[in-house]
Amino acid sequence: MFGQVSIDKPFVDWSGNCGDLTAAVGAFSISQGLIDPEKVPQNGICTARIWHKNIGKTIVAHIPITNGRVQETSSFELDGVTFPAAEVQIEFLDPTDGKSDMFPTGNPVDELDIPGIGRLKATLINSGIPTIFVNAADIGYTGTELQNDVDNDASALEKLETLRAYGALKMGLIEDISEAAARQHAPKIAWVAAPKDYVSSGGKTVKAADIDVLVRAMSMGKLHHAMMGTASVAIATAAAVPGTLVSIAAGGGRNQVVFGHPSGTLRVGAAAEIQNGKWTATKALMSRSARIIMEGFVRIPGDCF
Template sequence: MSQLPQIKIAATYMRGGTSKGVFFRLQDLPEAAQQPGPARDKLLMRVIGSPDPYGKQIDGMGGATSSTSKTVIVAKSTRPGHDVDYLFGQVAIDKAFVDWSGNCGNLSAAVGPFAISGGLIDPERVPDNGVATVRIWQANIGKTIVAHVPITNGLVQETGDFELDGVTFPAAEVQLEFLDPAAEEEGAGGAMFPTGNLVDDLDVPGVGTLKATMINAGIPTIFVNAEAIGYTGTELQDAINSDASALEKFETLRAHGALRMGLIKDLDEIATRQHTPKIAFVAKPADYTASSGKRVQAGDVDLLVRAMSMGKLHHAMMGTAAVAIGTAAAIPGTLVNLAAGGGERNAVRFGHPSGTLRVGAEANQQDGQWSVTKAIMSRSARVLMEGWVRVPGDAF
């Protein structure tokens, strides 16, 4: 039996926000993987090290968590008013599939820097010193993201004093604007609130009837009250991720919420849709100790939020879920807004397992329908390694 040698593919390993992933320019992928389909999925899974029944991704670039099992493909955009197209692939860890159903808000912070450094942006658009504005078409959900990338001496500035809870070291701040963030999900009719309600009664067998805010903004998200499911909103990862019955309950909640949102047609479909929708629980402010040992006081935040990602409690907060939080907080009457004290607001600071995060949103109501023009938050990004990834020649 002949053995094919490994092939090498130009790639960059980057941190964006509280996530990290392997970034590719579309033009650098093997020809078979330059189009959507099985070859692309197989290649990306092999790069990351999935599927791995051991759940460790030892034979790949993945870090065995939802935050570190990610891939990004960037190309020059032919869409008017945009610089690059950005496609995000969430690679399952122990199963053989790549979920293309949503965006990664954290890695969105790294797309602009990657595009500039990778020669995908017209050099005339990049100042010698200042801020470069990169208009990104998020191809998974068909939305525009505007990244404001700091530039020093003609190069992307990566170091700085911006601190982001969930990231150990400070870096340069990258401000992101998510324009018209209500997600146009298939089956949801493009509505921000696909059921037509700010709060619904969600019947979940084995759990009961829960109040839920189901919103398409940033990423489809189901919000429930922490106390309604036996939590306080101050939980850290181990409290939930070590509890198999809790994980099963959250997945059941997520499946029934997805069905009500029109994202799936029957409950069995949820098994092949791990990335979306997200499920999160909210609570009023309370004191707690973050995973780093940092003390978060009730007075530091407007509310508490914990969110599940790929079947586990996230160590901080997904960027897209932060957009959903900011959007829901800006609309009086949602569970997120009520947990934050109710009323009108254009920004919210929430507590998550690693600390706190602020996100802003501009909401308005016309003819009884809510819309959000943009959500704004700051992240940071940094190149961790660049060069080539290698995969066996028969991997795809």
Template sequence: MSLSSDSPQIRIPATYMRGGTSKGVFFNIKDLPSKAQQVGEYRDKLLLRVIGSPDPYGKHTDGMGGATSSTSKTVLLDKSAQADHDVDYLFGQVAIDKPFVDWSGNCGNLTGAVGAFAISQGLVDAERIPENGICTVRIWQKNIEKTIIAQVPIKDGQVQECGDFELDGVTFPAAEVVIEFLDPADGEGAMFPTGNLIDRLEVPGVGTFDVTLINAGIPTAFVRASDIGYGGSELQDDINNDEAALQRFETIRAYAAVKMGLISDVSEAAARQHTPKIAFVAPPEAYVASSGKQIGAGDIDLRVRALSMGKLHHAMMGTASVAIATAAAVPGTLVNEAAGGGERREVNFGHPSGTLKVGAEAIEKDGQWSASKAIMSRSARVLMEGWVRVPPAQL
């Protein structure tokens, strides 16, 4: 029997959290309606309605989303079914103007909040949580089938959220959460899917240029800023207000996806918006960040700009930061080249909101590169907790 339009709303326990430079709606999967606890159309429709998508106005006025790729996110957590793990973490990137939830990758920024939410939900065994100190939360990232370790600070038996750690792209300081991505090469194949550190990518109507294609953190295609007509210090308005530029980036992304073996034809890219990411790199140079902060050439090793869900990101996606660190650790990639070449275990890069230091360890064996881990610092805090409400007739 179909529900009438005046049926009462469904109330679902939820927590609205910031993690890194993103924020999203977090759920304990056991709190979802039974039909949404399973993979499928009903779950996707529910999460779309929670966020307020699809929204032709691009505002998310009637939902919890923030109408940007950084704020249109959902997280589902459950007690882990994997040995030696605490929590299973599933990430859904919700499209803004389409009825689509992309489950193809992870969100590195929201990973910073997963440990705290897992502790608050009782998904981490009590004996593993110190009264004071650091709680090591072992996360199984289900989208990419990888292990992530979150070092969550604890004070008086509770997650410590307040602190003095500053993260460019986030207005206020908070407690630092160290995140380790173990074996960060993406689960869909080799770290360099073509076997090359640099490929030539032919993009009809755009051009042919060098590209580094890497599966680490999240599948990412790196190009030189100069090869596609940019300087490398662009801010959001320089690109996001240019529809022709956005279309060129999407075209490049589609052909890169085919080259990486993620899709078989460029027409399939529209159904895979979250991955791969497209980013452009440039050597260090002074610029003014979106906050007005002066970034000196000596403050950074290189500059990186990346697009997420079709728009230039206001800072840097956490998973793309893993890709940057890993590619920088491999001599001969475009990222390593922009950083000055040579061997390195960490890189400090400039993004539109400021700078970020990330580390990675990469080794070569029998001509194949692999990465053992990538490390970065994030912060997280609860913004609101309670119940999110959804009109049942619209599911």
């Protein structure tokens, strides 16, 4: 069960999942002996099935094992992560939150009427984590923004939060606009654009020819320095469905997509199909990495309970 801790307000948001910690959960469970040691190979891949209580879904993590222990270091590079590491492949099975359809409104594209902003096209998707996609150009962006371009602009942050709140209302995640402030973790708000060259936050040149689509996303009121794992699932799923703003920006529906984010690029994949007249995501795939950073103890007085 995952809780997103606010960094500037005293609350924990339990409304969604975390892609990075999803990779860590499987590795941690092996390291701590929570998985039967007889099911852990001496060398190879250990498959950990994870039940995610927040969204009521199964996630499968494929953890590399060397000499009976979780392998943490290797040559896998993930833009936005400082050091190479061992690759952890993650499968999100039926990644739509069971509380609603993949497209809560039933449409791959909707129009939102936002006070002070106007009417905007948006793809409202519930996959990995509820996410609102808009076209970058419609909100005055290019899709190549870095953190300083957004986080230091108070009026832009206010506009994006207003857009996120009205999108949440349209998705049925809240019943009143005022509830959005207490639900910062989800939905996410993201904007997309067709590929173009840009320089990442680390100075790496990202070529338009090497990516399929540009995506920028907000997390807890700030532009994410790379891309959240759960939002990556939403990107992959939306790219697989013809007619969404993501697939249009990517040049058509596809089962794999490489998207450009502030720190570089990421490849994700998804499978989606029509079931009972509705689009349904059957699987989403991505890779992450995980390692133990520290261990310690916190002593709590017995009379606290």
